[in-house]
Amino acid sequence: xxxxxxxxxxxxxxxxxxxxxxxxxxxxxxxxxxxxxxxxxxxxxxxxxxxxxxxxxxxxxxxxxxxxxxxxxxxxxxxxxxxxxxxxxxxxxxxxxxxxxxxxxxxxxxxxxxxxxxxxxxxxxxxxxxxxxxxxxxxxxxxxxxxxxxxxxxxxxxxxxxxxxxxxxxxxxxxxxxxxxxxxxxxxxxxxxxxxxxxxxxxxxxxxxxxxxxxxxxxxxxxxxxxxxxxxxxxxxxxxxxxxxxxxxxxxxxxxx
Amino acid sequence: xxxxxxxxxxxxxxxxxxxxxxxxxxxxxxxxxxxxxxxxxxxxxxxxxxxxxxxxxxxxxxxxxxxxxxxxxxxxxxxxxxxxxxxxxxxxxxxxxxxxxxxxxxxxxxxxxxxxxxxxxxxxxxxxxxxxxxxxxxxxxxxxxxxxxxxxxxxxxxxxxxxxxxxxxxxxxxxxxxxxxxxxxxxxxxxxxxxxxxxxxxxxxxxxxxxxxxxxxxx
Numbered sequence: 120x121x122x123x124x125x126x127x128x129x130x131x132x133x134x135x136x137x138x139x140x141x142x143x144x145x146x147x148x149x150x151x152x153x154x155x156x157x158x159x160x161x162x163x164x165x166x167x168x169x170x171x172x173x174x175x176x177x178x179x180x181x182x183x184x185x186x187x188x189x190x191x192x193x194x195x196x197x198x199x200x201x202x203x204x205x206x207x208x209x210x211x212x213x214x215x216x217x218x219x220x221x222x223x224x225x226x227x228x229x230x231x232x233x234x235x236x237x238x239x240x241x242x243x244x245x246x247x248x249x250x251x252x253x254x255x256x257x258x259x260x261x262x263x264x265x266x267x268x269x270x271x272x273x274x275x276x277x278x279x280x281x282x283x284x285x286x287x288x289x290x291x292x293x294x295x296x297x298x299x300x301x302x303x304x305x306x307x308x309x310x311x312x313x314x315x316x317x318x319x320x321x322x323x324x325x326x327x328x329x330x331x332x333x334x335x336x337x338x339x340x341x342x343x344x345x346x347x348x349x350x351x352x353x354x355x356x357x358x359x360x361x362x363x364x365x366x367x368x369x370x371x372x373x374x375x376x
Numbered sequence: 377x378x379x380x381x382x383x384x385x386x387x388x389x390x391x392x393x394x395x396x397x398x399x400x401x402x403x404x405x406x407x408x409x410x411x412x413x414x415x416x417x418x419x420x421x422x423x424x425x426x427x428x429x430x431x432x433x434x435x436x437x438x439x440x441x442x443x444x445x446x447x448x449x450x451x452x453x454x455x456x457x458x459x460x461x462x463x464x465x466x467x468x469x470x471x472x473x474x475x476x477x478x479x480x481x482x483x484x485x486x487x488x489x490x491x492x493x494x495x496x497x498x499x500x501x502x503x504x505x506x507x508x509x510x511x512x513x514x515x516x517x518x519x520x521x522x523x524x525x526x527x528x529x530x531x532x533x534x535x536x537x538x539x540x541x542x543x544x545x546x547x548x549x550x551x552x553x554x555x556x557x558x559x560x561x562x563x564x565x566x567x568x569x570x571x572x573x574x575x576x577x578x579x580x581x582x583x584x585x586x587x588x589x590x591x592x593x594x595x
Contacts, residue, residue: 169497194505202503212498216516216594226502229512258594274502 120145121166121282121313126175128161128337129188135161136172137337143282143315143330148308150328150345151317154360158337159317163284166315167204168197179203180281202230205275209287211267213259219270220246220255226277238277245273249303265296269303276307283307285316289323301326321368325349333357381561385568388555392565395551396572402468402547403534403580409473410533411526414480415515421485423510439478445539447471452543468540476533483525487518520591527584531577538573548572 121143128136136158143149151159164170166177172186182200184192213222223242227233233241246252249269259267268288275283288304289297301323308314308327318324324331324345331348333341333356341348341357352358385392420432439447452467462470491514499509519526541550552569556562 167501169500198503198505201501204501206497206501208494208498208501210494212492212494214495214498214513214517216520225512226504229508230503260594271498278503 120178120180121315122176122178123162123166124176124178126162126165126177127173128158128165128170129173135337136165138175139334139337139339141332141339141342143313145281145313146311147330148312148314148316148328149330149332150324151315151332151334152319152324152360152364153334153340157334159334160286162334163206163286163315163317166282166284167201167206169206171197202278203281205278205280205283207268207271207275207283207285207288209290211259211264211271211291213267213271213274215259218256218258219251219262222259222270223274223277226274231278242273242277245276246270248276248306249273250299263296264292265299268292268296268300272300272303272307276312282313282315285314285318287318287320288316289318289320297322319364321349321364333360335360380563382564382568384559384561385555385564388551388559388565391551391555392548392568392572395546395548395569396576398465398545398547399534399537399573400576402465402472402537402540402545403530403576405469406472406476406537407530407533409469410476410480410529413473413477414484414526415519417477417481418484418488419510419515421481422488436478436481439475444471444475444536445542447475448540448543464540464543464545467543468537468545472533472537472540476529476536479529480526483522483529484515484518487522488514490521491517520594523584523588523591527581527588530584531580534577534580535573 124140126136126139127134139158139162141149141162151162153159161170165172166179168177171192173188174186176183176185177200179200180203182203184196184200186192214225217225220239220242223245224235224238227238227241228235243252243255246255249272251266251269251273254262254266259270262270272283285304289300292300297320304314304323305327314327316323316328328345331342331345332339333348333352335356341352341354348357349361352361417432417436421429421436424432448467448471451462451471452464455462495513495517496509499513504512537547538549541547541553544550548569552565555565559565
């Protein structure tokens with residue numbers, strides 16, 4: 120289980136998250152939706168501590184860390200919590216100087232000190248899972264965006280994280296390439312991978328997410344099961360936002376909810 | 377007026393080749409030092425606490441702002457006075473290496489800054505520490521992206537290495553001068569030495585191209 124309680128994040132005078140509390144059950148898929156600047160990405164990055172919350176508590180499985188304004192958290196604790204997570208980025212962020220399989224092996228070899236042969240075996244199995252085994256020795260620059268993102272998913276899964284965090288995983292892709300990423304994420308979801316994704320992609324959110332958290336201006340406006348939130352939201356603010364998303368999806372001819 | 381006769385070079389050919397060999401040795405050693413030193417200086421200037429970074433920057437300015445010739449004199453003749461007696465070859469390598477390390481440091485620093493922050497986040501997200509991120513992700517990319525100007529510095533270093541003849545290192549120019557002092561035929565020997573420098577640089581350029589092609593494969 121992942122628990123975020125009372126998370127506040129301040130950048131200078133700018134309070135980006137105003138006491139957010141979210142609980143994510145093991146094996147569930149949660150979508151963070153909401154307008155740009157609403158705090159989705161920041162919240163996601165507070166889970167793996169790429170952003171250190173100003174205050175609040177982050178809990179992943181048995182690991183709990185508390186944050187206080189001005190307090191310093193030891194790098195070792197941050198590392199321990201972070202190793203429970205894997206992250207997929209909007210722009211993939213594969214290492215361009217490493218081949219696909221080396222990208223997946225990197226964390227196992229460098230951080231977890233696995234023997235290279237063992238890491239290669241696991242990396243290949245993961246590339247197989249995301250349908251990229253045939254490109255194991257390709258350079259990232261020679262892969263399409265969708266292929267790069269699938270390799271990035273394999274890289275994030277390599278250390279067997281408790282949760283996969285996806286920050287706009289399909290936003291840099293055209294609808295066709297986005298589809299292959301949605302398919303892979305859907306497959307992972309059906310296998311019981313715990314996921315939290317920040318997304319604007321209605322197709323992704325509606326197809327995969329079971330739970331939805333709607334964030335605006337740094338607070339949780341509404342949360343609940345995806346079907347309810349997408350089709351019958353309670354709050355006026357949520358209704359407006361979902362309606363816009365649906366309109367956009369129709370314009371693109373892509374998503375249906 | 378004397379006519380030109382390159383046959384005078386023949387008896388001194390071995391001497392010149394030995395000189396060229398030492399030029400190569402100087403270039404490789406000082407080049408390696410300038411490369412490693414460049415990375416080290418760049419990392420210190422960017423990431424070390426001010427108490428370390430400021431003195432290092434001050435040293436870099438001194439190395440950049442004063443002539444290489446003077447630096448060599450100071451290292452070889454000056455340091456003896458305070459009890460540090462360095463052999464000429466070592467003094468030449470250190471002088472050349474540090475002088476060019478400073479230029480490389482500026483290039484590498486720019487290369488490091490230019491690596492997408494997202495790369496750092498990608499590395500951190502799979503558990504890399506600060507140092508691991510630098511070593512495995514940021515610096516390799518910075519070096520790849522700055523390979524052409526660093527290679528340019530290496531070529532400059534090869535040519536500038538001739539200056540260490542003034543502290544008595546028997547490199548190519550030194551050998552040529554020795555031959556000239558016996559034959560009084562400066563033109564033939566300087567031309568021959570120049571040709572040998574050119575050939576050495578062709579080899580170096582070929583090696584650099586090979587490296588760049590290797591790097592290009594990943595783009």
